Amino acid sequence: MSDLSAQNLTIASIEVEGNRMADESLILSVSDLTVGSVLTSTATQDAIRHIYDLGLFSDVQLLGEIEDDKYIDLIIKVEEYPVVTEVQYKGNDEISDKDLREIDSIRIGQMISPNQVLASVKQIKAKYQDKGYYRVKIESELKEVTDDPLTNEHILVFNIDEGPKIRIREIEFVGNEVFTDDKLRSKMGNKPKGFLRSGNFDPEKHEEDKEKIVQFYREKGYIDAAILSDTVIIDEVDPRWMTVQIEVYEGPRYYFGETSFYGHK
Structure with missing residues (x-):
């Protein structure tokens, strides 16, 4: 396998690896890479950036096998963000699970990025501060649902330390x-x-x-x-x-x- 240190190769084929939920045709479309085109350094950087911009992946790599120093069988390797199958709240005595779910932007069945989790933490914290709990502390963790490597399902847990009402x-x-x-x-x-x-x-x-x-x-x-x-x-x-x-x-x-x-x- 090559890390594409050699440039200006003609793309002989393109495969996508690592996608479980994301549609392969979508990845290929946004990459702007096509069979028969020349894989330049700029095209490589643009493809990686465009795929990242989908907001679905924690890692994107372009790999490939070079043939005759002219052609490359290209592999777009992606790592998807975890899929949330359940959201749990722990330590919340003053605000119910139901009320927290109403303001939490995380939706069951969707892939979530660290930025989305951070946004939810901020939303929950703001809800507590509105009620006078200014020293509330919130930590999040993702727990795998199964050890099966073919799944990417996780439980998102918000651990809440409400602190005193001020x-x-x-x-x-x-x-x-x-x-x-x-x-x-x-x-x-x-x-x-x-x-x-x-x-x-x-x-x-x-x-x-x-x-x-x-x-x-x-x-x-x-x-x-x-x-x-x-x-x-x-x-x-x-x-x-x-x-x-x-x-x-x-x-x-x-x-x-x-x-x-x-x-x-």
Whole structure:
């Protein structure tokens, strides 16, 4: 067998090896390699890239047997991504399997790439963080269904360490001189834990709260007001608690008349 170190050979034949689910005609079509054409270095690189771009294979190689230093019997050797026959979730006490499946993009019976698994991990993590589990850890593993080398079936397992639910201990503001922290907090939907308040942190509500704060300033004449940054700080001693810190820019106050307005520093 040759690794195609010799170039500019005429292709005498083409075979595909290693494909179990992927259609051979599809592989041949995207490779742009045809019997009778010359196998150049560029054609080799393009073929490998185009086959990879299908998103079905973890490895693609072009091999072949050279005849008379002119011709090559070409072999396109591929290694398919594993096929998922089942998805399992372990360690999920706060979110049901059913709810996780609804947001998980993995589908039974499809080949999956590492990037697809990573995307699912991010989706699951986002779901937990929406519920206040900011220290959730998720690891994935693929388990072979059978030792039969002719199959490529795997069980995808997500091992979940939910960690503690984190609540808001305090909401602090930086840069506010005109309005107090209490005044700005009163405009927010997210609240620190207190009597009849859970202290749960809602990311969507947090985005709305920032808009409410800016709108409040503008209604009071601070047209240039803006949120410069917002930070969630997890308590290192007791990770069940967080502090939300919001940095505001107030800017000058504008006074509006019937036909003109001016700023007051």
